[in-house]
Amino acid sequence: PGTPYLRVxxxxxxxxxxxxxxxxxxxLGGRVYNITPYLPFHPGGEPELLxxxxxxxxxxxxxxxxxVNYEGMLAACLVxxxxPEEEGGD
Ligand code: HEM
Structure with a gap:
């Protein structure tokens, strides 16, 4: 079975x-990423990333x-x- 990714x-x-x-x-590109762990490492700074x-x-x-290859960099951060709203799970 695959990883149970959220529908956001x-x-x-x-x-x-x-x-x-x-x-x-x-x-980014239709996928949702949690960028929290990457914030301190962003070369452009936290405020820019936010x-x-x-x-x-x-x-x-x-x-x-x-x-910038965000798909590679954020692969472990994929949520x-x-x-669309009407297709949500909750
Ligand atoms: C660099 C803004 C998202 C990775 C930068 C710089 C800015 C910036 C202004 C230039 C910093 C400088 O050269 O002084 C933003 C904004 C974002 C965003 C507004 C919101 C969409 C991301 C994400 C990633 C990322 C999601 C990676 C997962 C990088 C990298 C650089 C960079 C690797 C250095 C690029 C290079 O020098 O070629 N960012 N960023 N950024 N950012 Fe972002």
Whole structure:
């Protein structure tokens, strides 16, 4: 059996800003990643990385550094896939 990845809706995602004791999640290319462990290591700094937290950061990421291999770097941080609200699990 495969890993039971979450199906993440927009309402779930928008809470995951890295504030109020919550982890920071980002959507990149339709997949949801927990970027909390990577925050201290981001070459552009924590505040910059947090600009993409709690939302779909695909376009922002691509405007800044499209050459960065986020799929490889964040493979262990994969939370699940991003789905429309009505397809959510809760
Ligand atoms: C560098 C912003 C997400 C990995 C940078 C820099 C900025 C930035 C401004 C340039 C720092 C400098 O040269 O002084 C952002 C923003 C993000 C984001 C706004 C939100 C979408 C990510 C993610 C990853 C990542 C998700 C990896 C999983 C890197 C790497 C560099 C970098 C590796 C160095 C790239 C190089 O020098 O070629 N970022 N970043 N960033 N960021 Fe991000």
């Amino acid at each position: 809706t927009p309402s779930m995602l928008k809470k995951m800003t890295g504030r109020k004791g919550k982890d920071a999640w980002i959507v 600009r993409g937290a709690g939302r779909d950061g695909t376009r922002l990421f691509g405007e800044i550094h499209p050459w 699940g896939i991003y789905v």
